[in-house]
Amino acid sequence: xxxxxxxxxxxxxxxxxxxxxxxxxxxxxxxxxxxxxxxxxxxxxxxxxxxxxxxxxxxxxxxxxxxxxxxxxxxxxxxxxxxxxxxxxxxxxxxxxxxxxxxxxxxxxxxxxxxxxxxxxxxxxxxxxxxxxxxxxxxxxxxxxxxxxxxxxxxxxxxxxxxxxxxxxxxxxxxxxxxxxxxxxxxxxxxxxxxxxxxxxxxxxxxxxxxxxxxxxxxxxxxxxxxxxxxxxxxxxxxxxxxxxxxxxxxxxxxxxxxxxxxx
Numbered sequence: 001x002x003x004x005x006x007x008x009x010x011x012x013x014x015x016x017x018x019x020x021x022x023x024x025x026x027x028x029x030x031x032x033x034x035x036x037x038x039x040x041x042x043x044x045x046x047x048x049x050x051x052x053x054x055x056x057x058x059x060x061x062x063x064x065x066x067x068x069x070x071x072x073x074x075x076x077x078x079x080x081x082x083x084x085x086x087x088x089x090x091x092x093x094x095x096x097x098x099x100x101x102x103x104x105x106x107x108x109x110x111x112x113x114x115x116x117x118x119x120x121x122x123x124x125x126x127x128x129x130x131x132x133x134x135x136x137x138x139x140x141x142x143x144x145x146x147x148x149x150x151x152x153x154x155x156x157x158x159x160x161x162x163x164x165x166x167x168x169x170x171x172x173x174x175x176x177x178x179x180x181x182x183x184x185x186x187x188x189x190x191x192x193x194x195x196x197x198x199x200x201x202x203x204x205x206x207x208x209x210x211x212x213x214x215x216x217x218x219x220x221x222x223x224x225x226x227x228x229x230x231x232x233x234x235x236x237x238x239x240x241x242x243x244x245x246x247x248x249x250x251x252x253x254x255x256x257x258x259x260x261x262x263x264x
Contacts, residue, residue: 013050013259014089016081018207018236020050020259021068023085026057027095039069049259051206054082056089064090065104070202077107078152080210080252083126087112088256091122098122107152124256128152128211129249131218137177146172147219154182155215159225161188169199185212187220193231193238194220207236214250217241 009030012023022042024030032038032053039053052070059065066086068079083103090096091114103110103126111127134148137156143163149155156172163186172184181201188195196216198209217230229242239254 009263011260011262012089013048014054014085014256015236015259016084016208016210016256017239017254018234019079019081019085019209020048020207021052021054021082021085022048022050023089024053024055025089025093026055028093035067035069036073036075039071040073043071051200051203052079052082054079054086056086059104061104063102063104063109064095067106070200071204072202074202075106076153076202078105078110078128078211080126080128080151080212080214081208081254082210083110083112083128084124084210084252084254085256087114087124087126088122090114105152122256123253125251125253126210127244127246127249127251128214129244129246131214131248131250133218133222139172141168148178148182149215149218151211151215153211154178154180155185155212156182157185157187157215157219159187159189159220159223163188163197165197165199165205169205173199173201183209183212183215185209185216187216189220189225190233193233194226195233197235208234208239208254210239210252210254213239214241214252217250 055067057065068082098114098116100113115123132150137146143160146156146158165186184199186197198212200206213232220226232239242251244251
């Protein structure tokens with residue numbers, strides 16, 4: 001990894017069920033110069049093992065605000081696991097108290113709920129949405145149809161056995177029918193839950209995807225393949241998705257932990 005100019009940054013890597021992020025905490029005085037170039041350099045050779053760089057600040061209304069830059073420097077509208085990691089970090093550093101608070105994203109505001117367990121650990125869930133099924137999408141091959149879903153960011157959900165993720169992922173993610181790219185979820189129904197692999201636009205295959213888990217859950221329940229709460233089994237861990245009081249939104253819950261702390 002080459003030097004990053006104009007950088008004064010703590011090194012906290014957070015993981016949400018396999019999704020790893022470097023955190024840039026502007027509330028703590030972190031700065032990185034050009035955030036696009038910074039993200040590309042941090043992710044360039046895989047040395048940090050991260051999927052992207054999270055930026056934490058406050059918006060004009062005083063709410064905690066998240067911006068994410070992917071490995072290629074692109075800026076997605078939202079990120080479910082990134083939001084869970086930021087909510088965990090906010091309580092850990094006393095920016096917010098345990099309970100319920102809002103986070104803002106490019107896709108709008110999200111409610112987080114953080115609870116401290118008897119073992120003094122933090123449990124975090126976020127309410128993503130609205131999660132809307134948009135339309136069926138015709139495909140060629142053994143799977144003839146997928147479902148396009150809007151989670152504040154775009155998703156395409158496919159169900160099938162032993163789907164060729166490495167082949168179809170990059171092709172579908174860049175399909176011209178989806179301007180700006182799309183995240184693709186490959187799902188196999190099993191007794192353990194909905195086994196899912198994800199190809200994320202701007203990143204590639206990732207160990208987990210929170211908004212993707214919500215997209216999968218919404219489609220699976222709609223098609224009668226699952227009932228609430230839905231267990232999404234990803235390479236990086238298990239996410240649980242359940243309906244919120246607002247039926248258009250879904251609660252996303254899973255683990256969060258610090259990989260390491262340091263400085264750059």
